[in-house]
Amino acid sequence: MICKHRRYLMYISQNYSYAILRPIQNYILAQGGEVCWFLEGDEVNPDYLSPEEIELSSIDDVISWNPDAVFVPGNVVPHFIPGVKVGVFHGFNSGKRDNSRGHFDIRGFFDLYCTQGPNTTEEFQRLATKHGFFNVVETGWSNLDPMYRAIENNPYLSSEDARPTILFCSTFTPKLSCADTVFETVKRLSEKGNWRWLVQFHPKMENTIVEKYKSIQGSNLQFVETDNVIPLLRAADVMLCDTSSVLIMFLLLNRPVVTFRNRSPSDYLINVTKVNEIEEALSLAISKPDKTMSAIREYAEQVHPYRDGISSVRVVEATNKLIEQGTGNLKRKPLNLFRKFKIRKKLGYWKL
Template identity: 35%
Template sequence: MRAILFCQNNYAFGILNPIKEVLIDKGYEYLWFIPEKISSSFPYKFDNYTTSITRLKQFSSDAIFVPGNEVPYYLRGLKVQIFHGLAGEKKGHFRIRRYFDLYLTQGPYFTKKFNELKDIHRDFDVIETGWPKLDVYAEDKTRYKKEKDEILKRYVAKTIILYAPTFSPKLTSAPFLINQITELAKNSDYVILLKFHPLMDNKLIKIYNDLANLHENIIFQPENNIIKFLLIADILISDTSSVIYEFLLLDKPVITFRNISDFKKYWHDSDDYNNLIGLVEANIRKDPFAKNRKIINGLFHPYNDGQSALRMVESTENYIKANGVPTKRKLSFLRRLKIHKIFR
């Protein structure tokens, strides 16, 4: 099987790399697609990759793994949607854009929703596999323990707090928590890691970067893959972001602000931007939502065996064996036009 790992944003690197490892183990050929605008941040420079759509056409793939919303319809290969997050409440998560032949879902909540949509559209299939980005949780949750211990020792601190807001202007808490994060940093027991989405407003990034320069125990993290910081942190502060579910799966407390999810009752959500310090203290001391996390895990990602990437590749293999590689998809003129505008 020949496969394309199709990236549109740099957060896709950590999602697709476990699939690449499975492809290598199976002896399959693969090719990354990296847009020129993010090529400088691509961490696997010794892998097979290209920035050229023409090169992708020449590669003549059997499958294309896509953790984004669009993929060129004219490329050969089974178009496989593998998703870029777990936030089903985000606008567009369950939108059917007609580009994909196969949806590989993360857990029962997503599988049920996409099977309902499959019954309506009747031009794609759904298989539940788990999500490859989280395979690392099964491998070694303590892989960064030494680094965590060094951070706590360096700052003579007790707790590492991760602030990871969404970039969406309507949903982000970043403009409203600047003063609260500043006040939180006055407690020397805390080290605060700032991890912003690559698409976050540059003005907000600068404000928080400046904040980190003023406070020794605030650390701005430019690294793309957030998994490391999820594993290191003791508690997460966010808003409406997929990272919430990724952190809950580690069985650690989460605080959000004005989250729009139907599941927010399972962690500590607040409408009051001025109560961050009290919320952090309460969740560190009492962890009042500890029992609720198991419910979320069962619905969103019940797989803890580290084999989601393998299931994705094998599901794709079996699907192609049974159905062949699709030669075309029925798309509207506007959908085709959109693809040509994005990928020229």
């Protein structure tokens, strides 16, 4: 399955999508293919593009470039862009929403879903049989490829600081986020100085909360804004979180997570419901209790069993296979008139 002479579009609308798609880009370029980027909306920062990466600034440019495939770490993609549409996911199924509205919501735009592991593949294959207008291939998640490789000069590691490192992450969803609720506790624990704290939030987090955490930065706590969370994950010993899907990435490193009022508490998490339970739970997590660690390993096999760092290769191979076979064996996608109208309105593109 070759990439040479083929064109692949990276279609993104959030900054975290850069890290998801760059491993795919790297493999394509190494195989002689071409890659361009299209940045949708004002929530994605073009400054994160490297000098070598090529941005197509308009839909007309995209259509003229005529990609063979479009990779999307999101839920929708313009149907009028050429190429097979490949969904690669923007995160794991963290249980924030019911299946019909969350990870397994089929919007009717994709020809191929590249799933992350058995616990998502099984459901998507069932949906593929039901709907008939897309294929499913289990590839692993490209975003994790760098996580299984050594990181040179990780800026969040300190050889001079032997204290355990706590990474605090939180979702932006108001009903699920613990960031505001646990602020005073995090502040107090950081001031004690027993642990080193790294804090990183979803880019949509409310700005007032972001500023609160920035205000308590010091020798024990660092607030980080980044499009690539993997160096942070690799630098931490324990995570404090709520129901953000980033906690799953941390579990896949075989490291414990303390959750605050998690929507789907499980034996692979150390879940608490009161702020005065957080300190003791973090101390327990640092000790890596056998029962919790065993549950984490079992869970990881279902979520993402691939630790070879080449999920991006499998994604591209599955995509190239679909390009070569074509989509003639698939049913016609649903009309999706309202969603298509919303996409056109957002992009300001009305050409047929």
